[in-house]
Amino acid sequence: MPARSAADNPLALAVMGLLLEKPMHPYEMMSTLRERGLDSAFKLSTGTLYDTVRALLRDDRIRDAGTGSDGNRPQRTVYALTDTGRTAFTERLDALIRVPADDEYPKFVSAVAYIGALGAEAAAGALTERADRLAERAERLRSGLDSALGESGLPRLFMIEVEYALHMIAAEREWVLATAEELRSGALPHPEEHR
Amino acid sequence: MPARSAADNPLALAVMGLLLEKPMHPYEMMSTLRERGLDSAFKLSTGTLYDTVRALLRDDRIRDAGTGSDGNRPQRTVYALTDTGRTAFTERLDALIRVPADDEYPKFVSAVAYIGALGAEAAAGALTERADRLAERAERLRSGLDSALGESGLPRLFMIEVEYALHMIAAEREWVLATAEELRSGALPHPEEHR
DNA sequence: AATCGACTATTCGGTTCCGAATACTATAGC
C-alpha cells in the first residue's frame, strides 16, 4: 500500500462502498453515484473513476469479476470487492472520520487570507454575494433531503452527509455575514499596506 | 487562460499575493509562506510551487525579473508581478470569495456518507476522537493567533483566515459531537442493510 | 584544509487527475 495512491482518494472510498452492495462495472458506479447525489460531494470525472478502479485493482482491494458483453451492450468489466478490500474499506473509513485532514477546505481560506487586498467595500460585497449563494445551495440540499426522506422513507442515516453539509454551510454563512458586517461598520480596521 | 490551469490553484493566489509586496524567487516565497503559517492552509510542496510559477509565467501574470547569482548563492530567478497579473489577482480573489466551490471539504463528507458501515458504537467512537483532535487543532491555531496579534501588533485583518478556520472547526466539532451522541442514544436509528 | 551538517535553490520522474475523444448499441422518426 503506497504512501499516496489513487486508491486513497474520496472516490476510492465511494467505489468500495458501492461494491459492498454488489459487484458493478465502472459506468454503473458512476450513474449510481450521480443518482444518489454523491457526485457533488466530491469531484467525479470519468477518467478519475477508471484510474481509481485500476489503482484498487492493483492493491487487490477489488478483483475482476467477469469481463464480457452482457446482452449485447458494449463490452464491460464487472468488479467485486475482495476480502482485503472489505477490511481496507472499514479501516480507511474509520481513519477518515477519526483524524481530520490538515487541508480541508483550502480554496476559500487561501482567498480569505488575502481579502484585505480587495478593499473593505469590495470585500464586503463579495462576501455578501457568497452568503446568498450559500443560502441557495442550502435550500437545494434541504429540499432534496426532505423529498428523499419523505417519499421513499429512506432512513436518516443514509442522508447524514447532507445534514453535515447543511450544518457547515450554515456555519460558513454566519461567519461570512458577520465579517461582511464588520468590514462595513469599520469594526475590522482596514490598514493601508502592511505585511 | 486555459479552463483548468495550475495558475488557478490556491497556491497561485498566494504566489501572486506575495509578489504584490515585492519581487521574489520561488524559494523565498516558500519560506515566507511557511513563516506566516499559510502552508498548513493549503498543500505546499516544492514541486508544485515551481510548477505553479511556471504556469503563471506562461500566462503572463508574472515575469522574470532577473536571473543570476546574487552574492554567491546558488543561481536563482526572481519573479515580479505583471500588470495583467495584478488584475488577475484581484479578479481571482473576488471570484473565490464570491462563489463557493462545489467540492469544498470533500474528504470528510465522503466518509460521513458511509459512516453507517462502521456500526453505531464504532462510528460514535471515531467521531469522538475526531472531536478531540479538532479541539487540539483549534487550540494550536488560537494560541498562534493570540501570540501573533499580541506581540507584533499585527492588525486582525492579516490573520482573518485563522478566525475563519477557528469558526469552521468549532462548527464541525459541534456537529460531530451531536451526531456521536445521537448514535449512542439511538436517536439516529441504525437500520440493518439498506441502500 | 578537509569533513560535516544545515541551509539555499531547483530539477526530475513518476503518478494522479480529468475532460475530450472514441466507439458501440438502441430507439425513434422518416
Added chain:
DNA sequence: GCTATAGTATTCGGAACCGAATAGTCGATT
C-alpha cells in the same frame, strides 16, 4: 432500412501534483 439522437462504456493524452534527488554555499569542528 437509413440517419439522427440519446444512452452506454471505456480509452487517451496531456496537464498538474508532489516527494525525492540534486547541487551549490556557509559556518563550525577537527
